Amino acid sequence: METDCTRGEAPVNNAPIGHIGPPAALPAGTRLLHIGPHKTGTTAIQGALFAARDKLPAHGVEFPATSRHPMEAALAACARPAMMGDTVPTEKHWTRLLQQVDATGSRTAVISSEFFADAADDETVSRIVRQLGGERVHVLVTLRPIAKIMPSQWQQYVQNGLRMGYEDWLDHMLRKAPYEKPNPSFWRRHRHDRLVERWIRAVGADRITVVVVDDRDRDGLLRTFEALLGLPQELLQPVPDAANRSLTLAETEMLRKLNMEFRGNGLPDELYSKLIRNGAVMHMKNTCSPTAGDVKISTPGWAVEAASGIGAEMAERIGAMGVRVIGDPALLSAAPERPEPAMATGEARIAPEVAAHALYGALAAAASAPVRHTAEAKARTVHQTSSKELVRVLGHRCLKRLRRR
Structure with a gap:
């Protein structure tokens, strides 16, 4: 199968595919910009770097951010919208991060956000590189x-509010040109060969390192960062983060159905951010661990085959670009060890305790900004009002109180 998302221009040059082994350290004073993309171990790296931030200066390295992930700064730099209902990032977020990077002086600085992969054009990429230090920037x-x-x-x-089922979503991403609906960000992030090409045009192939993550080596990515930054081995340690775990099929389907109800009743996005994503979902992920009996999200065979073919083409093209490649490029075309048939949604059943934790998370988020009933009673009673109207009114009242707070 060939689609527009699997076609590309000719390779940049005839450089070898790459090598497997520990990398040489980058020059002192480098601005190491880790651009992700999403779902490639970014949270693990950000957590480990942030946890070790007080130890890094002793080795000539700085992590110039006040949080684990400077997401707002990266979104502002790339002129990208915030997640559904979140506060819109402003130029101040980006300016503050630039000031923190500049304050590192001649030390090596490492900046990490997967949202840098969302930079849509060459002009944006070039501006980010220039503002971070120009020739000092090395892209990872x-x-x-x-x-x-x-x-x-x-x-x-x-x-983030998607209502489309997995197989339908796969059909749109892999079979329906121009492969931009419902999520145009997917191939901007994950057509990896084109992602690397965009950043080559800004910094050159000699200042880009591609790391192929091997899921069988759980700490391999941490060791690679240590080598690149000239840090002692095992200085960076994994930081458990339950909030970053993926949802099970049942949890995802429950949320997807809730998204449909949410949109169907016309509730405001800010309420979704407060009560659903940062309330129900966050509490559920923090308190409920998936078990062996939970049904995982499985990709149908046709989609696995298509994705593996795209991965093989991307690996070949990246290997010919002259960038440093660490790891085995053949892994980019790897399929899950036991690809499953099309998932059976009917097998996904949410456990009562999981649903209870999700509901409690939403209630706790609402309670943090309680609704005060200051208006006089209306002529109609609750029992005389439709459930859809009740939900809409409640949502807008909660949002009003949240804004006032």
Whole structure:
């Protein structure tokens, strides 16, 4: 199968595919810009760097950010919208990060956000590089197989309001040109060869490192960052983060159905951010761990085959671009070890305790900004009002109180 999303221009040059082994350290004073993309181990790296930020200066390295992930700054730099209902990032977020980077002086600085992969054009990429230090910038791209990224990325989109089922979403991403609906960001991030090409045009192939993540080596990415930054081995340690786990099929389907109700009743996006994503979903992920009995999101065979073919083409093209490749490029076309047939949604059943934790998370988020009933009673009673209207009114009242707070 060939689609527009699998075609590309000719390779840049005839450089070898790459090598496997520990990389040489980057020059002191480098601005190491890790651009992701999403679902390639970014959260693990950001958590480990942030946890070790007080130890890094002793080795000539700085992590110039006040949080694990400077997401708002990256979104502002790329002129991208915030997640559904979140506060819109402003230029101030980006300016603040630039000031923190500039304050590192001659030390090596590492900046990491997967949202840098969302930079849509050459002008934006060039401006980001120029503002971060120009020739001092070295770009790091971490990659995983598309076949493994797709289910994880779909459930993440559902956490941001997507209502489309997995197989329908796959059909749009792989079979329906121009492959931009319902999520135009997917191939901007995950057509990895074109992603690398965009950044080559800004910094040159000699200042780009591509790391192929091997899921069998759980700490391999941490060790690679240590080598690139000239840090002692095992200085960077994994940081458990339950909030970053992927949802199970049942959890995702429950949320997807809720998204349909939410949109169907015309509730405001800010309420979704407050009560659903940062309330119900966050509490559910923090308190409920998937078990062996939970049904996982499985990709149908036709989509696995298509994704593996795209991965093989991307690996070949990246290998010919002259960038440094760390790891085995053949992994980019790898399929799950036991690809499953098309998933049976009927097998996904949400456990009562999981649903209870999700409901409690929404209630706790609402309670943090309680609704005060200051208006006089209306002529109609609750029992005389339709459920759809009640939900809409309640949502707008909650939002009004949240804004006032």
